[in-house]
Amino acid sequence: DIQMTQSPSTLSASVGDRVTITCRASQSINSWLAWYQQKPGKAPKLLIYAASSLETGVPSRFSGSGSGTEFSLTINSLQPDDFATYYCQHYNGFSTYTFGQGTKLTIK
Amino acid sequence: QLQLQESGPGLVRPSETLSLTCAVSGGTISRSSYYWAWIRQAPGKGLEWIGTIYYSGATYYNPSLKGRVTMSVDTSKNQFSLKSTSVTAADTAVYYCATYSGGKAFDNWGQGTLVTVSS
Numbered sequence: 001d002i003q004m005t006q007s008p009s010t011l012s013a014s015v016g017d018r019v020t021i022t023c024r025a026s027q028s029i030n031s032w033l034a035w036y037q038q039k040p041g042k043a044p045k046l047l048i049y050a051a052s053s054l055e056t057g058v059p060s061r062f063s064g065s066g067s068g069t070e071f072s073l074t075i076n077s078l079q080p081d082d083f084a085t086y087y088c089q090h091y092n093g094f095s096t097y098t099f100g101q102g103t104k105l106t107i108k
Numbered sequence: 109q110l111q112l113q114e115s116g117p118g119l120v121r122p123s124e125t126l127s128l129t130c131a132v133s134g135g136t137i138s139r140s141s142y143y144w145a146w147i148r149q150a151p152g153k154g155l156e157w158i159g160t161i162y163y164s165g166a167t168y169y170n171p172s173l174k175g176r177v178t179m180s181v182d183t184s185k186n187q188f189s190l191k192s193t194s195v196t197a198a199d200t201a202v203y204y205c206a207t208y209s210g211g212k213a214f215d216n217w218g219q220g221t222l223v224t225v226s227s
Contacts, residue, residue: 001171034213036155043204043217044155050211087155091213094143095168097157 006100012108023071023088034089112218126192130205138163143208148201
């Protein structure tokens with residue numbers, strides 16, 4: 001089974017900062033990676049799919065990169081609304097969906 | 109825009125069967141490019157994929173759930189369902205239904221429903 005490992009588990013930053021969250025796959029997953037944002041009590045929201053494609057309606061300060069086993073989510077110029085938990089996910093269409101353990105982004 | 113709504117009992121007794129339904133509106137569950145999924149999240153924990161179903165009835169389940177899970181689809185009612193047998197406290201979680209469409213991963217989610225397993 002493919003394992004997804006995110007780092008860091010928690011991240012403290014200030015409004016206006018640029019932050020990067022990393023996700024590593026235990027074997028190559030090409031570009032089959034998504035990123036989600038989750039706020040307390042809410043369903044996750046898709047931000048990025050296919051490693052670097054921005055979901056419709058998601059602000060352009062969010063970007064994704066990587067392929068193979070190393071991926072990252074970058075948020076430029078953090079806004080107050082961005083403080084949340086972020087998950088990466090490997091998916092392959094029908095039979096495999098594996099989430100990372102999450103990264104909680106908090107206000108410094 | 110698709111909308112998904114979970115429904116079902118909020119409390120299930122240990123060893124009994126958990127049953128949830130996801131009603132789909134704003135589109136047809138029979139759309140060929142869509143898969144339908146259940147995901148859960150235990151309190152304070154991360155996300156766990158439970159299983160996926162296609163409108164034809166084809167299914168794929170998370171092997172870690174060891175055969176306790178069954179999903180079904182009712183195209184006439186535009187909904188799909190989840191059953192999990194022999195539940196324990198470890199099955200206490202918020203259960204979400206979601207869609208996978210056109211290679212975009214889970215781009216539509218229900219609001220989630222909390223299921224507590226307790227006597």
